[in-house]
Amino acid sequence: MPPRRSTRQVEVGGVPVGGGAAISVQSMTNTKTTDVEATMSQIRSLIDEGCQIIRSSVPDEASVASFKEIKSRMLREGITAPLVADIHFDHRLALGAIEAGADKIRFNPGNIGPPERAIEVATAAKNKGIPIRVGVNAGSLRKEHQLPDHSHDDRNTALARALADSALWGVELLDSVGHEDVIVSAKASSVPVSIEAYRLLANECDKPLHIGVTEAGTTLTGAVKSAVGLGVLLSEGIGDTFRVSLATDPVTELGVAFNILSSLGIRRRGANVIACPTCSRCDIDLIPLAEAVELELKGVKEPIDVAVMGCVVNGPGEAREADLGIAAGKGEGLLFKNGEIIDKVPEGELLVRLREAIAELISSRS
Numbered sequence: 001m002p003p004r005r006s007t008r009q010v011e012v013g014g015v016p017v018g019g020g021a022a023i024s025v026q027s028m029t030n031t032k033t034t035d036v037e038a039t040m041s042q043i044r045s046l047i048d049e050g051c052q053i054i055r056s057s058v059p060d061e062a063s064v065a066s067f068k069e070i071k072s073r074m075l076r077e078g079i080t081a082p083l084v085a086d087i088h089f090d091h092r093l094a095l096g097a098i099e100a101g102a103d104k105i106r107f108n109p110g111n112i113g114p115p116e117r118a119i120e121v122a123t124a125a126k127n128k129g130i131p132i133r134v135g136v137n138a139g140s141l142r143k144e145h146q147l148p149d150h151s152h153d154d155r156n157t158a159l160a161r162a163l164a165d166s167a168l169w170g171v172e173l174l175d176s177v178g179h180e181d182v183i184v185s186a187k188a189s190s191v192p193v194s195i196e197a198y199r200l201l202a203n204e205c206d207k208p209l210h211i212g213v214t215e216a217g218t219t220l221t222g223a224v225k226s227a228v229g230l231g232v233l234l235s236e237g238i239g240d241t242f243r244v245s246l247a248t249d250p251v252t253e254l255g256v257a258f259n260i261l262s263s264l265g266i267r268r269r270g271a272n273v274i275a276c277p278t279c280s281r282c283d284i285d286l287i288p289l290a291e292a293v294e295l296e297l298k299g300v301k302e303p304i305d306v307a308v309m310g311c312v313v314n315g316p317g318e319a320r321e322a323d324l325g326i327a328a329g330k331g332e333g334l335l336f337k338n339g340e341i342i343d344k345v346p347e348g349e350l351l352v353r354l355r356e357a358i359a360e361l362i363s364s365r366s
């Protein structure tokens, strides 16, 4: 992979973003922010799954007060992950969130009224030392950057250009008051548009980029779109922090996010199950076994590769490469650990034996 694009570094509540820092994974609560209990519960779950930056929307005055309560409860509970306020339309909510202890404000300077309002937010954030994400989405583009109609020759290219221009316009506005701790995003629900918009931003500014495909969809389609979009960008060295946006429990987003990072060899968290798709050569009932192994490993946070393979064609090779692996033969399987065969196990006992081996491996590492 090419080297990561060089950017200035922005610190978000203790998490460095850009400037060579590890790519951080973030998510967003989808509870009502005014429901402090539910939001806190979701924040705990997100933290448990490795979320490093948490965002909550602040759609009204009542949410500002709840946001403040959530932030102080996080601190009381020792949750140090930054809490970001997501603001649209009303700059007074951004000002309120800054006072309420937000670690970062995400807003679109183009949909918050006259530029003076964005400037007021930027000045208040700068005075408090709080970074801002200029977050532009295709669905809420600044009026001046919206495409006139659907007849454009190359709408995707034009939309990507409009997204980048809209984001860069916001960055310039913040620059005008000396607020330089800015992260930029320009997301679309279209994968090609998102990729192109980020390529433009990567070429045309030195700010860290929060990348993502917005409104990607439900779990399967959203995970695929995110993996394709983020995979292309990350493999080009573009992207400093990201969120996988799925229409489901946000905890699911983190599993997808870490799988994307792990697939690219950027960062590992949790188990990686290598399983063959099975074919007529398969010697055991492999799919339920692979699913059971995946379930077994769900709570494991440290990196571990486990291969579950159906026959001698690719089985021994993959099993040998993994930390633990099964290469099935007729009604039985060879169990590999760190490249060595450690056991020959009847099919009915494979799961139990593998479970033991996983526990042993994890405890030997701690």
Ligand code: SF4
Binding pocket: 276, 277, 278, 279, 280, 281, 282, 283, 309, 310, 311, 312, 313, 314, 315
């Ligand atoms: S490992 Fe064997 S059973 Fe699995 S897909 Fe390959 S050839 Fe088929």
